[in-house]
Amino acid sequence: MLQAMPSLYIGLMSGTSLDGVDGVLVDFSQEKMVVIGHESAPLAPDLRAELLALNTPGPNELHRAALAGNALARAYASVVQRLLKHSGVPAGAVRAIGAHGQTVRHRPQEFDGTGYTLQLNNPSLLAECTGIPVVADFRSRDVAAGGQGAPLVPAFHRGVFGRTGETVLVLNIGGISNLSVLGADGSVAGFDCGPGNALMDHWCQLHTGQAFDKNGDWAAQGQVLPDLLATLLQEPFLRQPPPKSTGRDLFNPTWLSDALAAHSGIRPVDVQATLTELTASACAMSAISHGKNSKTLAVCGGGALNTQLMRRLQALTPGISVAPTDTLGLPALQVEAAAFAWLARQTVQGQTGNLQSVTGARGARVLGAVYPA
Template sequence: MSEIYVGLMSGTSLDAMDAAAVRFDGPLPVLLATHTTEWPSELKGKIQQLCQSGNDEIRRLAEVDPAIARVSAQTVKSLLVKAGLTAEQVTAIGSHGQTIRHIPELGYTLQIGDPNILAEQTGITVVADFRRRDMAAGGQGAPLVPAFHRAVFTSETAHRVVVNIGGISNVSILPPGSEQSPVTGFDTGPGNLLMDYWCQQQWNTPYDKDGFHASQEPHDPILLETLLSEPFFRLPAPKSTGRELFNPAWLSSMLEGFSGLSPTTIQATLCRLTARCVADAIKQHGPETGEVFVCGGGANNKTLMTMLRKEMPNKRLGSTSDLGVDPQWVEAIAFAWLAQQNILNLPGNLPDVTGASGLRVLGGVYPA
């Protein structure tokens, strides 16, 4: 029998907890079932507060850490019911946890959601805390999904890029037959994070469905160049980022002097920023690229996909569904795969991507 793993993912966008039951027994992972749990609004607010410095953080962390674990456990239980699986049939859960700090230049990253509680309440072995071993070896601890992208999406003949657009965007540049070739991967900058925030502020909606608001007016070229003046965009790879940089305060500072722009123009410009940063990264680090496949929530944003096509007119652009993997579930599947790598005592990082001194088995194991 093939082994079944569960991947748990809650990203920078903080939209929901995603869970995927996955079987690995061929060139492509087999997605058995999925389940999404929206964050309770009160808990989501507490997580957002923890993402920034504040008073009494240790007490608030002690409250939120187990609360996330309990939501994770309930999500897994609901997933098992959907899949018709028992806990005994699952080898392990790969839990990303919720990132509340990621400051690689200080050698610091923290994902919370107590894996002890998750193992106790599900009766399934948990693999968690994937990033810190890579960081201990001198790496950024992120992005980690390029190792999965290489294993699943590499072509023997085509130069490919997989673009993951969640709260933050990252690219995996995959040369043909890249088991023998180095893979480049890094965060390019904001993905949906700033667009989601702007939607919440202007229209009281959680995100820009289908990119509707961003499609109403053209972007503003001057504002775009102002946004692109952020030094992060000029840093060499490896590099990674998060809410610590791209947050409401950053956006407010960039919008000073642009009070005459309409909310839809600003939304269009934020959308173009995401597309431009992805395209610039591919142009600089993967000029031979012929095929670009998008995953994550950004794959569902029609306006963003249109802007990506405008930025990369000579490349084939699609989503990972063209390669047989649902773009909405790539990250959750990736953490199921990372759990399997750990259980098999195989490395889960790519030193060329993270900057670590070598390959490492990632994650700590919390037995059922």
Template sequence: MTAPASASPLTCIGLMSGTSMDGVDGVLVDISPASGGALSLRQRGFASVDLPAALRDELLALNTPGDNELHRGALAANALMRVYAQCVQQLCAEAAVAPEAVAVIGAHGQTVRHRPGLFDGTGYTTQLINGALLAELTGIAVACDFRSRDVAAGGQGAPLVPVFHQAVWNDAGETLVVLNLGGIANLSILAPGKTPFGFDCGPANALLDGWCQQHTGQPYDADGRWAAQGQVHEALLQQLMAEPYIRQAPPKSTGRDLFNAEWLQQQLALQPGIAAVDVQATLTAYTVQAAAHHARAHAPAATRLLVCGGGVRNGEIMRQLAEALPGVTVESTQAHGIDPQAVEATAFAWLASKTWLREPIDMTAVTGARGPRVLGCLYLA
């Protein structure tokens, strides 16, 4: 198929519902190459739509084996597309952009299984999504299922954002580390003149939010204030850091398949009697220490850590990151031109633009794929 003409700029929408499962973030952005091949972005709108509680509960349940999963998963995907469509409609209305002016939507879907390379040598990654329904609901072309082609090519399928981070911040002239704190934490390492490198480095909000909800009734630990009231349990922290995934060499990726409530209960069973607030303090320290361990090991020359994702609003995490990485400037991506809450959604808008233009992306150094591939599939409007 012949690629469409590359109009400049290309107006795209990116939609992201991550492992935190707190809602759908969306951006409407103009994407165009600038002088010297750098990426130029103009964000024209941002929207965030909460997931209905019943849908969130079902998506969480579908992360573990259960009855009638195919039927439930298909209906959950349909329900999620309606939330996605609501986000698209809000974006277009607020930016006064007609749907026909948008080239393509990049939609991530909801990951419920991520098992690359396992079982038969290929494995799989499963995101609940119905791109055809989203195209019908919005009247806009949809690019989705970005991870599967990378897995088919021998890659981990995740994280996909390091190549986007490189495209945005490739002229920094210093070694940057970008830390995304979603449900799972992932690192991108951007060194001048080198191919971008990155991997999932451990848990973040998936464990923190779940524990907070269970013990306080609040959906998340606002600003890390509850964790700050507790004491880090050093024996538990060292036990968590001994999780084999932390020491595993990249390329690697993870998710709720590993870091889930059952895993946490197994860890706590070995250290009984810890107060709930101290567990929260220890999980917060674990998020920080796992990220800092990987940054020190793989980016010792880093001078700056840019933080994005929901965890950037956790002041306790940001404070501890600065302590754990002396000599490294720790700051939000806001200081470098992108709202931290919008980084991942913008990345999927960019990935969609690549799919739309049939441009391959080289994920070799990040995921271990065998070579550049055009990622994603298209449902035309």
């Protein structure tokens, strides 16, 4: 049997945008991490709809969640098979897969003081389908240690994007947006800023039938509504100091409907423009407040492809250069998946994956659970 290479890992990510699965095959044998392959695949419409529905309470949730986890594991396995085929790497050469799963509830520190975070997945099935060990359930240990369980990517960002003597900001805009502050002195901070693509995607789907606003073209046709924007920006989470994390538990269609209730007679296109401005404003406020005078804001995730959002983000952060992480050597759509390949490697090697300065946990912890092949 082929001996697994200790340097080869696969990272899989299906984020809160629910736009699909990204997978990367990463080689950690060199001083600098190398992405050997990248594959992505959209989620089947019925699976996407079910995962979205499971973000809110509904009937027969346990049964539906279990089957959705099975379906997601098979979608993950399909991406893994494509990665292996196109890279020419056999399954037996890969040390492990880091599979984040699909977050459907994220309520750290709530209810009983510990709270919980829930990512749907079936890592046992994924290991069976691929023949590769799987590392999953990364967030729960940090929550158990009193942390937010998110974001977990800043430690990875430090290794990939950190610059000696320069503060670098890395902004991930998925369904939710999160910021990493990589200090010139080696310090790292990070937290969720607020909504990313989730509200924009929802409104676009509702009024145009399209899953997302490509390039932000629809938003660019509208006008920002100052009164509505002011209402949206009153959300207490946006002013809450870190450590903090959030998800669709807060920024969801009900939250938006409640905000819209006091604003009648407005055009859907203007709401889209305002939601784009909300995301840009929340991210810009975070970058300015916590950016330690950084001149660089590198953006990853699907939001990096939204031209109108990037334009507004640049306008709201004068003196800071806003560009996709591609300019720092790692394409915007590969960053999160690569982060979970790195986190899987940390777990396999018995090394910590969280940062107390980011999540607020009682200390550094080895994250995740390993499911052997």
